[in-house]
Amino acid sequence: MDEQFETSHQLFHSFCIRPDFSFEIQGKDEEVILVLRQHPIVALNWFFNVILFLILLVIVNLVFAGLLNPQQQFFTNFLTVALILSYFWFNLVTYHFNVGIVTNKRVIDLDFQIFGLREFTIADLGRIEDITTKSAGFFQSLFNYGDVFIQTAGTEANVEYHRVPKPTEVTSIINKLIEK
Incomplete structure (x- = not known):
């Protein structure tokens, strides 16, 4: 030892x-x-990207709220959040393993x-x-x-x-x- x-x-x-x-x-x-x-500082890049994408999603929802009916808006938001969470998960797994x-x-x-x-x-x-x-x-x-x-x-x-x-x-x- x-x-x-x-x-x-x-x-x-x-x-x-x-x-x-x-x-x-x-x-x-x-x-x-x-x-x-x-180094943990490297993870901040993709972590801030996730935050930015979520903020952009909220802004897009506020600006274009009247263009889509509720079902279309739900589907679009669901798909977008799923993509953002997939991006987060991929980077987290890559960082950890x-x-x-x-x-x-x-x-x-x-x-x-x-x-x-x-x-x-x-x-x-x-x-x-x-x-x-x-x-x-x-x-x-x-x-x-x-x-x-x-x-x-x-x-x-x-x-x-x-x-x-x-x-x-x-x-x-x-x-x-x-x-x-």
């Missing part, structure tokens, strides 16, 4: 060190060191698509050749989030964590695990 990493959790569990967490393809002697999700996992043996990128498609990208720590951190732009600098690109040797797929909190700390943790 690596005592150098203290347990901690960030808002919305977007950056968790030593969480009480297990996953489907975890090995018997494999210990989860870090779990990553996109797209997870980066760093263990004492591997780095794993789990991408979940809304229709049940799961994509695992896995790299053994010993096969990692380069780790690049990219944090560009005003908001990424202000809120301390960015991308972490992990290049591996040979034909293994590279692992990428997009818009995760504290990308330099993620890189530091992975480098410490590689050195062991």
Whole structure:
């Protein structure tokens, strides 16, 4: 057990060190060191879009109230709200289930698509050749989030964590695990 990493959790569990967490393809002697999700600030974009669409729906209902009969208005509103809620649900599921996992043996990128498609990208720590951190732009600098690109040797797929909190700390943790 690596005592150098203290347990901690960030808002919305977007950056968790030593969480009480297990996953489907975890090995018997494999210990989860870090779990990553996109920074919560990224979710504000689609959350505000949902609010904007709902406000626009109310405005459209007020402006065009006399053009449709009540049944047509109900059907149109029902369909519009269903589309808005579907957009919200899709983004919520994508945000929650797209997870980066760093263990004492591997780095794993789990991408979940809304229709049940799961994509695992896995790299053994010993096969990692380069780790690049990219944090560009005003908001990424202000809120301390960015991308972490992990290049591996040979034909293994590279692992990428997009818009995760504290990308330099993620890189530091992975480098410490590689050195062991």
